[in-house]
Amino acid sequence: MYKIKCLNPISSLGMNLFTGQYEVTDDYNAADAVLVRSASMHELELPENLEAVARAGAGVNNIPLEKCAEKGIVVFNTPGANANGVKEAVLAGMLLASRDIVGGVNWVKSVKDDPDVAKLVEKGKKQFAGTEIKGKKIGVIGLGAIGVLVANACNRLGLEVYGYDPFISVEAAWNLSRDIKHINNVDDIYSVCDFITVHVPLMDATKKMINADAFSKMKDGVVILNFARDLLVDEDALGDAIAAGKVKKYVTDFPNPKTANMDGVIAIPHLGASTEESEDNCAVMAVQELRDYMENGNITHSVNYPDCSMGVCTGAGRIAVNHRNIPNMIAQLTAACAAANVNITDMSSKSKGEWAYTMLDLASPASETVVNDIRKIAGIVKVRVIK
Numbered sequence: 001m002y003k004i005k006c007l008n009p010i011s012s013l014g015m016n017l018f019t020g021q022y023e024v025t026d027d028y029n030a031a032d033a034v035l036v037r038s039a040s041m042h043e044l045e046l047p048e049n050l051e052a053v054a055r056a057g058a059g060v061n062n063i064p065l066e067k068c069a070e071k072g073i074v075v076f077n078t079p080g081a082n083a084n085g086v087k088e089a090v091l092a093g094m095l096l097a098s099r100d101i102v103g104g105v106n107w108v109k110s111v112k113d114d115p116d117v118a119k120l121v122e123k124g125k126k127q128f129a130g131t132e133i134k135g136k137k138i139g140v141i142g143l144g145a146i147g148v149l150v151a152n153a154c155n156r157l158g159l160e161v162y163g164y165d166p167f168i169s170v171e172a173a174w175n176l177s178r179d180i181k182h183i184n185n186v187d188d189i190y191s192v193c194d195f196i197t198v199h200v201p202l203m204d205a206t207k208k209m210i211n212a213d214a215f216s217k218m219k220d221g222v223v224i225l226n227f228a229r230d231l232l233v234d235e236d237a238l239g240d241a242i243a244a245g246k247v248k249k250y251v252t253d254f255p256n257p258k259t260a261n262m263d264g265v266i267a268i269p270h271l272g273a274s275t276e277e278s279e280d281n282c283a284v285m286a287v288q289e290l291r292d293y294m295e296n297g298n299i300t301h302s303v304n305y306p307d308c309s310m311g312v313c314t315g316a317g318r319i320a321v322n323h324r325n326i327p328n329m330i331a332q333l334t335a336a337c338a339a340a341n342v343n344i345t346d347m348s349s350k351s352k353g354e355w356a357y358t359m360l361d362l363a364s365p366a367s368e369t370v371v372n373d374i375r376k377i378a379g380i381v382k383v384r385v386i387k
């Protein structure tokens with residue numbers, strides 16, 4: 001029986017996927033696996049038996065990844081599970097930037113008690129008139145889980161879509177509509193697009209990527225949509241660009257003291273993934289990842305160990321080994337099996353940075369001798385008998 005501790009409420013759609021092999025516990029220290037959303041684990045000791053942590057969401061800065069890796073605790077996240085929620089928020093952002101719906105709604109509230117409200121509306125509406133998005137040009141920077149959905153949706157809404165991602169994955173490229181114009185130089189997006197939407201991770205290389213130089217290359221009256229992270233944009237340069245009329249609207253899902261107080265900014269309180277469906281999708285994906293790891297030893301979407309999968313174990317035995325990514329490890333693992341006269345029928349070994357993971361399928365159930373011999377090898381951090 002595996003004990004699961006939830007550090008935050010997790011959607012029942014995910015929790016219901018746990019079978020009778022699992023028990024939800026209140027006792028963090030007894031947990032074999034932890035499910036978490038935003039609760040910080042940095043201050044918590046890692047329980048002795050803990051095998052895995054699954055974050056129902058994408059960001060993992062609330063989890064001590066390296067400390068977990070050192071103890072052989074695999075940390076999972078759920079990339080793309082909230083992508084549709086963010087895509088829909090981006091579409092809403094484009095519409096809010098094109099029509100002054102927010103201003104108009106607020107104005108109606110201010111005249112709502114006037115008996116002539118219907119007449120006032122007809123007279124006053126012109127101050128909130130706007131433009132349509134059909135036929136406009138949009139540049140999508142970053143074509144991952146969210147960017148691809150945004151690009152395809154905009155294409156279907158009749159926009160001309162320009163996509164830029166020098167590191168696009170094969171899967172994303174397969175999913176991208178062939179109508180999207182493939183851009184190799186991001187300046188080509190800056191110079192032609194009416195809307196620019198950013199969907200890249202925040203890293204040293206992308207911090208302030210939308211800066212004064214980028215603004216100077218953009219069309220006057222451009223709309224910038226930022227549903228990724230605030231620091232991707234140089235906000236001092238943004239303030240200047242808004243004041244100069246270069247940027248008509250900046251729509252952000254990440255307001256901060258600077259942007260929340262700027263004219264020309266539509267600030268949304270991080271609602272991109274705040275949908276019932278996103279929470280359900282994240283919970284379902286997190287539980288599926290945990291179950292596949294606990295029951296089969298397979299790793300999918302780990303952030304501190306490599307992905308490694310050998311499907312369901314149909315043979316007599318399976319051992320999963322978390323270890324440091326150092327030379328001679330495979331030779332020592334196979335030697336330990338050979339010394340115990342255990343035949344390896346299949347194996348897979350993957351590495352990611354300093355860490356590696358090896359799965360061994362055996363012709364006989366994993367014996368205590370072979371498991372103990374493997375545990376003694378320098379650089380091994382965890383050995384699990386799956387079967």
Ligand SMILES: NC(=O)c1ccc[n+]([C@@H]2O[C@H](COP(=O)([O-])OP(=O)(O)OC[C@H]3O[C@@H](n4cnc5c(N)ncnc54)[C@H](O)[C@@H]3O)[C@@H](O)[C@H]2O)c1
Nearest residue numbers: 142143144145146165167168199200201227228253272273
């Ligand atoms: N608003 C929200 O609630 C919310 C929710 C989820 C994610 N996000 C943000 O959205 C970002 C994107 O999410 P995702 O799920 O699509 O991520 P993803 O990892 O699937 O895609 C990111 C893409 O950016 C590309 N990229 C990296 N550096 C680039 C660069 N310099 N120029 C162009 N492309 C580059 C990568 O190749 C990748 O294809 C996340 O990093 C996160 O910050 C926001």
